[in-house]
Amino acid sequence: MDSFAPPLDVAAAEDHLMRFLSVEGVTGSEARIAAAVSDALRKAGVPASAIRFDTAHKRIPVPTETGNLIVDLPGTRPGPRLLFATHLDTVPLCAGAKPRREGDRIVSDGTTALGGDNRTGCAILVVLAETLLKHNLPHPPITLLFTVREESGLHGARELDPVDLGGAVMCINVDGQDPNDLIIGAVxxxxxxxxxxxxxxxxxxxxxxxxxxxxxxxxxxxxxxxxxxxxxxxxxxxxxxxxxxxxxxxxxxxxxxxxxxxxxxxxxxxxxxxxxxxxxxxxxxxxxxxxxxxxxxxxxxxxxxxxxxxxxxxxxPPFNLDETAPVVRRATRAMTMLGLTPNYVFSNGGLDANWLDKHGVPTVTIGAGQAEIHTIKEYVNLPEFATGCRLALLLATIEDE
Structure with missing residues (x-):
């Protein structure tokens, strides 16, 4: 497994996660977490000119502080553009969360939910950009997408202008628990x-x-x-x-x-x-x-x-990708290289992937350690989070078939 693992600073990745978990940003009020993510990306070496916000919040029918956060990373080798996506918001039960480490888990103080859904995704996308730049890893053009109001109706993804995705041909959405699970469809x-x-x-x-x-x-x-x-x-x-x-x-x-x-x-x-x-x-x-x-x-x-x-x-809308779809094949190959056993999942819950697929970008969703979501028992499994980081890095850097 380790021979295929891309370089990862696990401690730095966990620091990003702890920081983002500490920033409040319930659905519709994502300005603070968007600012924290933007700041982390700039500190990682992403030029300010590559970081922008769209105007989706002006089209969302309920009050929303900010648009979707979009980051464009130029490729260091030729290839079709990849999209990595996650959502900024948490459910209201996460308001006031106080994360703390407990062994191989991050937990809340038991009075609120934690917000691992989906601060794990926010951290992984920042780790992805940071690691690619720090190690000068070869990769095709990449767009990072951090959506708003996912938890209250997938609004940010729905109101997204597909033109803002730069012609991405496939998407990896980070919004799950077990890195062995690959969500390829949803109701x-x-x-x-x-x-x-x-x-x-x-x-x-x-x-x-x-x-x-x-x-x-x-x-x-x-x-x-x-x-x-x-x-x-x-x-x-x-x-x-x-x-x-x-x-x-x-x-x-x-x-x-x-x-x-x-x-x-x-x-x-x-x-x-x-x-x-x-x-x-x-x-x-x-x-x-x-x-x-x-x-x-x-x-x-x-x-x-x-x-x-x-x-x-x-x-x-629902969607359901065939196991032979290019994004499914890419994810399967990366998971296998990491020693994971792909478990193809059809979800009974909606994801940003539903709308991204509708926008013309076939999307799979990977897991990154979030567990017991939307409850005060929520926690993040840190070994699974680290595996999710490595999986995202491998998905970004493996050669096209």
Whole structure:
């Protein structure tokens, strides 16, 4: 294994990781971590002129501090341009994280998540640039991409202008745990929401004069579950998953505000995922039909029903690379050279890779030690992190087939 391992200063790599873990940058508020990464790149020898930000944040529909960070490294040998990607943001549970080393792990203090997802990726891309420059390693032209708002909807990757990638022909995305795992595909997602307008009435004096929006929604969800559209979905024409995330009222409030009033408004929001866009849409439409039957089941004493508006929109597309795709072959070769056993994975969660593939850059995702993500038990496995660093370096420097 060591005979194929590119040079790596493990202590310096871990220092980068610890520093980035200490910088807050939850989704939508990435300015500080972007500045820290930019500073580290300049100290590593990357010219300031090679470091830039795009304007994706101006196209993202929710407030976002900064655009995607993009770095262009000229090649030292001919070859097609490679793209290495990761995301800057963490989930809100990482706010205030205090990383500390505990044996072969970096952990938090137990009150927050750590942010290894995805400060491991940030560190690896900085280590990649630093090591290439320090050792003058031969490599083709490389673009480094640090996206924003991955955790809240893959927005940075979605709003990316593909022209900013400089014609990259393939991408290695760093956003996983086990370096033996190679994510080559992922589900797509469709978001749906329903607004139900019922009719208020005194629940004790004249409940029959009201139309309960809560009951319409509850029956709709029960119908969706009965018909096999809720949770794990397996039908003759496809498979996927679904979930209800919000059942409430206006502006984040409860659906009702008193027990003696028939609820006149409810808002429900959920998602549908599938390996195919068509079946994700079919799941959403299954929920729509279920809510319409819920509407028909609840009437006042005059036979009136609630008003209902159901909408569904794609969130991100699915993708699935063949094992013979050039980027998969390159990753497989590099992993094998490091003594790893490639395990091809199709992910049930969305990644920036979904949108990068849609933008025309076939993308695989590699692991780098992040574990128990999005929980207060999150940690970084440092040996796996070091292996992820070596894998990225090898992917950048091996000769084309």
């Amino acid at each position: 797509g997602q469709e978001n749906w929401e329903v607004e139900i307008i019922g009719k208020a009435s005194h629940a004790g004096v004249a409940p029959e004069k009201g139309i309960s929006a809560s009951l319409v929604g509850a029956i709709g969800l029960a119908e969706a579950q009965r018909e096999g559209w809720f949770g794990k979905v397996v039908k003759a024409d496809g498979k996927g998953t679904s979930n209800v995330g919000i059942f409430g009222g206006k502006d984040g409030k409860a659906a009702g505000d008193a027990t003696n009033v028939v609820t006149d408004y409810a808002f429900i929001k959920g998602e549908a995922r599938s390996p195919t866009s068509a079946f994700a849409t079919a799941i959403a439409q299954g929920f729509e039909g279920a809510f319409r039957r819920g509407r028909e089941a609840v009437k006042d004493d005059q036979g009136e029903m609630a008003e209902m508006t159901f909408t569904h929109t794609p969130s991100y």
